[in-house]
Amino acid sequence: MLEEHLKKKLQSIVGEENYQDSKTSLLSYSYDATPGFQSLPDAVISPRNKHEVADIVKLCNQHNIPIVPRGSGTNLSAGTTPLYGGIVLLMKHFNKILEIDEENLTVRTQPGVITQTIIEAVEEKGFFYPPDPSSMKISQIGGNINENSGGLRGLKYGVTRDYVMGLEVVLPNGEIIKTGGKLAKDVAGYDLTRLFVGSEGTLGIVTEATLKLIPKPETKKTMLVLYQNLDAAAKSVSAIIANRIIPATLEFLDQPTLKAVEDFAQIGLPTDVKAVLIIEQDGPIEIVEQDMDRIAKICKENQAIEVTLAKSSEDAEALTTARRAALSALARLRPTTILEDATVPRSEIAKMVSAIEEIARRNQVTICTFGHAGDGNLHPTCLTDIRDKQEMERVEKAFEEIFHKAIELGGTITGEHGVGAMKLPYLHLKVGEAGIDLMRNIKLAFDPNSIMNPGKVFTDINRKRVVVQK
Ligand SMILES: Cc1cc2nc3c(=O)[nH]c(=O)nc-3n(C[C@H](O)[C@H](O)[C@H](O)COP(=O)(O)OP(=O)(O)OC[C@H]3O[C@@H](n4cnc5c(N)ncnc54)[C@H](O)[C@@H]3O)c2cc1C
Numbered sequence: 001m002l003e004e005h006l007k008k009k010l011q012s013i014v015g016e017e018n019y020q021d022s023k024t025s026l027l028s029y030s031y032d033a034t035p036g037f038q039s040l041p042d043a044v045i046s047p048r049n050k051h052e053v054a055d056i057v058k059l060c061n062q063h064n065i066p067i068v069p070r071g072s073g074t075n076l077s078a079g080t081t082p083l084y085g086g087i088v089l090l091m092k093h094f095n096k097i098l099e100i101d102e103e104n105l106t107v108r109t110q111p112g113v114i115t116q117t118i119i120e121a122v123e124e125k126g127f128f129y130p131p132d133p134s135s136m137k138i139s140q141i142g143g144n145i146n147e148n149s150g151g152l153r154g155l156k157y158g159v160t161r162d163y164v165m166g167l168e169v170v171l172p173n174g175e176i177i178k179t180g181g182k183l184a185k186d187v188a189g190y191d192l193t194r195l196f197v198g199s200e201g202t203l204g205i206v207t208e209a210t211l212k213l214i215p216k217p218e219t220k221k222t223m224l225v226l227y228q229n230l231d232a233a234a235k236s237v238s239a240i241i242a243n244r245i246i247p248a249t250l251e252f253l254d255q256p257t258l259k260a261v262e263d264f265a266q267i268g269l270p271t272d273v274k275a276v277l278i279i280e281q282d283g284p285i286e287i288v289e290q291d292m293d294r295i296a297k298i299c300k301e302n303q304a305i306e307v308t309l310a311k312s313s314e315d316a317e318a319l320t321t322a323r324r325a326a327l328s329a330l331a332r333l334r335p336t337t338i339l340e341d342a343t344v345p346r347s348e349i350a351k352m353v354s355a356i357e358e359i360a361r362r363n364q365v366t367i368c369t370f371g372h373a374g375d376g377n378l379h380p381t382c383l384t385d386i387r388d389k390q391e392m393e394r395v396e397k398a399f400e401e402i403f404h405k406a407i408e409l410g411g412t413i414t415g416e417h418g419v420g421a422m423k424l425p426y427l428h429l430k431v432g433e434a435g436i437d438l439m440r441n442i443k444l445a446f447d448p449n450s451i452m453n454p455g456k457v458f459t460d461i462n463r464k465r466v467v468v469q470k
Contacts, residue, residue: 002042002087006063010045010087013055018046018093029070029088030081034422035336036386037078039085041068046090050168050176050207053089057205057451058174060087066454069201071112071143074135076339077420079147079200083455091142094207097121104182105213106165111142111206118211127213130157133416134324142206148198150416152280152320155374156248157214159416161197168208169196172447182210195442200418201453203446220248220282221292222316224308225299226273230254230357232303233275234350237373239298240279241346245291249280250374251323252353257330257370257381264329265322273305277373278323280316326370327381334366334383340399342406343377343415355405356380363398365391377415403429419457427458 001021002010011019020026021043031038042065047053060067066086073080082088094110100122101108107122107129115136122129132151133139139149145167150159166180180186180193196203227233237250253261255274262269269276277299281291296307310316331337344352353369356378360367371378380402384395403413403426413419413426428436436458443457444450 002065006059006065007043009059010043010056013052013059014045014047018048020044020046029073029090032070032073032075032078032080034076034078034081034420035338037081037083037421039081039083041082041088042085044088044090046092048093050170053170053205053207054174054176056087056089057170057172060451061172061174061449064449065451067205067451068453069142069146069205071140071146072114072135072138074139075143075147075420076341076417077147077200077414077422079418079420079453079456081421083421086451086454089205091140094142098208100125100127100213101182102127106182107211107213109141109209109211111145111209112140115139115141115144122213123216126216128216129163129211129213131160131163134327136324141209141211145197145206145209146199146201147416147418150372150375150377152249152251152323152372154372154377154416155250156246156282161194163212164193164197164209165212166210167193167196167206169204169206171204172449172452176207180210198418200420200456202443202457203452205452217248217282219285219288220280220316221288222249222310222319223277223279223292223295224269224310224319225277225279225296225304226270226306227275227277227303228273228305229303230275230353231350233277234353234373236277236299236302236304237349238347239302240295241374243294243298245281245294245298247279247291247295247374248282249278249320251278251371252276252349252373252378253278253323253326253370254353254368256366256368257326260329260333260368261322261326264332265318265325267318267322269322270306278319280320323370327379330368330381330383334385336384336386337381338384338395338399339379339381339417340402341371341377341379341415341417342402342411342413343375344406344409344411346374346376348409348411349373349376349378351409352376352378352406352411355409356402359398359401359405363394363401365394365398367398372415375415376411400426421455424456424458
């Protein structure tokens with residue numbers, strides 16, 4: 001609990017109705033979608049505008065109170081667990097799309113808008129906002145920006161970073177800055193917009209974003225390809241891209257994931273095959289048809305046993321929706337689901353898939369794998385039970401080996417879920433100690449008192465641990 005005088009001041013900024021510190025609300029915001037991390041905040045505060053955010057931040061900076069900005073809490077790296085107590089800053093009042101600019105092809109939005117709401121709003125006007133994380137029905141755009149989230153369409157269209165043109169941010173000292181804007185070109189100084197994207201709430205609070213739109217593709221087609229051999233599916237991915245075809249979506253599901261998804265979604269997916277690819281192409285109809293023909297041929301040359309084109313847009317939608325449900329489907333099987341996102345260059349996907357299988361077998365843990373194969377971004381997902389200490393040790397060891405393997409293949413420890421508190425022990429594998437030092441200095445230049453989301457991305461330097469409850 002915060003001291004009474006601080007509580008009073010915060011209530012006077014946001015109004016009593018936007019200040020919560022009952023046991024239930026503190027408990028509700030003590031965790032996110034990441035298993036194994038839980039810690040109570042001292043208060044949960046919902047500012048109504050950027051000026052209130054600035055006033056809160058100034059007060060917190062003065063009294064060294066941690067601030068954990070929170071969207072929908074769906075991140076998978078313990079990015080919103082209040083490890084040092086302090087306040088959870090909810091962005092629920094920042095829920096408006098402010099402008100769709102048809103001349104500049106931009107959408108200006110508040111950070112608390114649900115990703116899918118933005119996608120649907122711009123599609124109604126014939127535009128396209130491609131980043132589509134599987135969580136898009138619940139995640140907020142502010143969370144996507146701070147995690148630099150990817151999605152099923154990342155292969156062809158890129159990730160959130162590629163669509164953020166400008167931001168309004170409240171800095172840890174309470175100043176409000178604007179970066180970038182509707183400009184197609186802008187090289188005035190360092191690219192602060194890119195620095196904030198993926199900064200996991202550690203540098204400031206995003207209060208507005210300008211996002212790039214593109215014209216909505218004319219048409220799209222979706223294909224399901226079946227394999228009796230994991231390696232053949234992975235090799236097809238590399239072969240498609242090596243043949244200079246960039247599908248909009250190229251997703252991979254192994255058999256255990258497929259079984260769980262079919263059990264959950266019941267759309268008639270085959271469960272007797274070892275792996276499937278879900279492939280989508282969009283664009284002008286002639287190009288889409290030509291690409292799909294070529295992709296089908298390449299898959300067959302790489303031992304696909306069946307290639308089926310979705311007959312209707314409903315069938316196509318069912319396939320991609322089923323893929324988006326993979327994590328939820330797997331989460332039903334055992335008490336704890338730990339999903340990782342080791343990523344390798346696309347050419348190494350086959351090696352990574354077999355390495356994950358071998359690591360799981362050797363460590364006697366259950367790992368199901370699915371993911372954005374076209375991006376080299378796999379989601380090895382461990383089905384386990386956090387209460388079983390011995391099994392958890394084997395799980396940790398298996399994931400450590402997976403990270404090392406990804407790095408050995410030229411990859412990274414996280415492709416889209418961020419470092420948060422979860423992958424912090426492995427960050428040096430990717431960026432080295434010198435890289436971490438540089439990032440830390442950047443963080444301190446923004447946030448010398450380390451009030452913004454402490455304990456995320458790297459171990460905290462300035463902050464004495466105040467409240468840690470696990
Ligand atoms: C079922 C499921 C499927 C998923 N699929 C994908 C996927 O396909 N691709 C993918 O990339 N991720 C995926 N994720 C992970 C997650 O949904 C994304 O990381 C998403 O961007 C988080 O959004 P959120 O609103 O829940 O943010 P939160 O989890 O609340 O926050 C994420 C981070 O952003 C910070 N933050 C939030 N809002 C602000 C703000 N306004 N200013 C400053 N910092 C802020 C937080 O402090 C935190 O560090 C999935 C998660 C689940 C549960």
